[in-house]
Amino acid sequence: GESVGLHLPTLSVQEGDNSIINCAYSNSASDYFIWYKQESGKGPQFIIDIRSNMDKRQGQRVTVLLNKTVKHLSLQIAATQPGDSAVYFCAENGSGANNLFFGTGTRLTVIP
Amino acid sequence: DSGVTQTPKHLITATGQRVTLRCSPRSGDLSVYWYQQSLDQGLQFLIHYYNGEERAKGNILERFSAQQFPDLHSELNLSSLELGDSALYFCASSVAGKDTQYFGPGTRLTVL
Numbered sequence: 001g002e003s004v005g006l007h008l009p010t011l012s013v014q015e016g017d018n019s020i021i022n023c024a025y026s027n028s029a030s031d032y033f034i035w036y037k038q039e040s041g042k043g044p045q046f047i048i049d050i051r052s053n054m055d056k057r058q059g060q061r062v063t064v065l066l067n068k069t070v071k072h073l074s075l076q077i078a079a080t081q082p083g084d085s086a087v088y089f090c091a092e093n094g095s096g097a098n099n100l101f102f103g104t105g106t107r108l109t110v111i112p
Numbered sequence: 113d114s115g116v117t118q119t120p121k122h123l124i125t126a127t128g129q130r131v132t133l134r135c136s137p138r139s140g141d142l143s144v145y146w147y148q149q150s151l152d153q154g155l156q157f158l159i160h161y162y163n164g165e166e167r168a169k170g171n172i173l174e175r176f177s178a179q180q181f182p183d184l185h186s187e188l189n190l191s192s193l194e195l196g197d198s199a200l201y202f203c204a205s206s207v208a209g210k211d212t213q214y215f216g217p218g219t220r221l222t223v224l
Contacts, residue, residue: 034212043114043202043215044155089154099145099168100213102155 023090116216137205
């Protein structure tokens, strides 16, 4: 099956610092990647996505970087705020499938 | 608010019982996906429906089944429940396929 893994299960950052959450994927045929944020007791919330024909995409305070050579995806959050504390999942669509394959998640804790 | 609704929010039942979880997709979305999230686990894809037809199956047990109705809402039926079926069940929807999936708030199932 597909394998999407995260390098670190937990990450603690100081409020105002930048956060970087990493993700490795195994299927080189994946062409769509998404980052989701999940707060306790809530459903995953879409943050940002990127297609395989791009290597960088920016949103509001977030940037996703895609390195297809090493099959690595990262989410950068600028000026991290307490409200950013959550579990972050990366997901890929495998071999062009419609469903998503999720990693186990990284828990981000922002220290005020 | 993603626009995806799920009912009930919580469900407590006994082993051997059968339950039905309901999902209403965002207005205009034709695809519905079901995922299972066990404690401290990632999201496991169960099944995908597009415009009433099953499109893909993931790690869905034979005791589980789903359908999508003409009004595009979907139901996930879980039967002969076991303790290990206790989890959060999420529904997501997207416009078609291969695009961003938006998740509902989930149904927390507890099997006693």
